[in-house]
Amino acid sequence: MAARKSAKKPNVSAEELTKHYREMLLIRRFEEKSGQLYGMGLIGGFCHLYIGQEAVVVGLEAAAEEGDKRVTSYRDHGHMLACGMDPDGVMAELTGREGGYSKGKGGSMHMFSKEKHFYGGHGIVGAQVPLGAGLAFADKYKGNGRVTFAYFGDGAANQGQVYETFNMAALWKLPVVFVIENNQYAMGTSQQRSTSSAEIWERGKAFGIPGEAVDGMNVLSVKEAGERAVAHCRSGDGPYILEVKTYRYRGHSMSDPAKYRTREEVQKMREERDPIEHVREMLLTGKHATEDDLKAIDKEIKEIVSKSADFAKESPEPALEELWTDIYADEVPQEASA
Numbered sequence: 091m092a093a094r095k096s097a098k099k100p101n102v103s104a105e106e107l108t109k110h111y112r113e114m115l116l117i118r119r120f121e122e123k124s125g126q127l128y129g130m131g132l133i134g135g136f137c138h139l140y141i142g143q144e145a146v147v148v149g150l151e152a153a154a155e156e157g158d159k160r161v162t163s164y165r166d167h168g169h170m171l172a173c174g175m176d177p178d179g180v181m182a183e184l185t186g187r188e189g190g191y192s193k194g195k196g197g198s199m200h201m202f203s204k205e206k207h208f209y210g211g212h213g214i215v216g217a218q219v220p221l222g223a224g225l226a227f228a229d230k231y232k233g234n235g236r237v238t239f240a241y242f243g244d245g246a247a248n249q250g251q252v253y254e255t256f257n258m259a260a261l262w263k264l265p266v267v268f269v270i271e272n273n274q275y276a277m278g279t280s281q282q283r284s285t286s287s288a289e290i291w292e293r294g295k296a297f298g299i300p301g302e303a304v305d306g307m308n309v310l311s312v313k314e315a316g317e318r319a320v321a322h323c324r325s326g327d328g329p330y331i332l333e334v335k336t337y338r339y340r341g342h343s344m345s346d347p348a349k350y351r352t353r354e355e356v357q358k359m360r361e362e363r364d365p366i367e368h369v370r371e372m373l374l375t376g377k378h379a380t381e382d383d384l385k386a387i388d389k390e391i392k393e394i395v396s397k398s399a400d401f402a403k404e405s406p407e408p409a410l411e412e413l414w415t416d417i418y419a420d421e422v423p424q425e426a427s428a
Contacts, residue, residue: 102310107373110148112391114144114309114365114369115366115387115388116395119392120167120171120181123395124181125344127185129344132402133184134197135197136213136344136345137344138164139167139340140168141338141340142336142339142340143168143336144365145309145336146336148172149309149313149316150267150313150316152309152313153316154237155237157236158207158320159222159229160208160240162210162211163242163243164198164199166201167180170201173207174206177398182398182402185403186407188405188409192416194407195413198211200213209222215243218240218241219251219252219268221240223238223266225238225240226264226266227262230262230264235265237323238264239266240269241271243276244270244272244275244285244290247285253293253297256293259299259328259329260297260299260328263327263329265328266330267323267330267332268301269334270332271334272290272334272335272336275351278348289303289333291331291332291333294329301319303332303334303335307337307359307364339360
């Protein structure tokens, strides 16, 4: 892999680098296993993998605090793992099993964790953005100092509801970080062909929302930008926009042959810009870890992922009665409604 040039030596500890490496590697290996299970027919429906974009969510989670919330689109497995959700429960949900976070009823795009403040996976493009503003509104109302991360892609950035939400968030000074995960191809069309503005984050200027673009293939750059965004929101100054420029290695979903770009382009990104290899290189060149240390981490991660796949396969499919549970937030007793 080609070495990256840096103007200054990053101020980061060996422990922090190793943590980033582990978290990104877990997402990568988990997604690779998910792709295998999809190919075997054990995961049905749609499956959107996060391979290549790991630095985005790992960097931003490093800037978050306990109690902060996150909501995202259908490319959501990485977000779940990064915020601490159990790989067993995530994989079981992907395979539609009872042991999943939504008891097998949600699948890849629809699982939640109240404990980890993860509010989905949403299949409608851009629909999660106003929901993220709603979560931020609740926190402002409560005055608890929490921040919401509302993730969406470069394709969703052209949805009208996004700008309605920008306007409302600016008016009410909501503590929400709008994260544009710009992987350059939306569902299958390059940004150059679909989006008039080269810098999407600058659209926030029309609403008085500050923001910036950041290298989404560098976890340390993402964390640094995330800390600025979070500090802005916590100070009561309203929303902030981060356009995180990243790249997905696989197609839009498992059924996408990705013929809108060349194999050479993808290979070049893998060889020169891979976010995991970047941290791996820093660990080795900084003598924070040896090759054997990193092999041991990879072995441990593979065991965790293999265990999650076994758990999913062994977990039973949901019973028919499960279809009638979790329909309403609070079931009203029949005598109370009479």
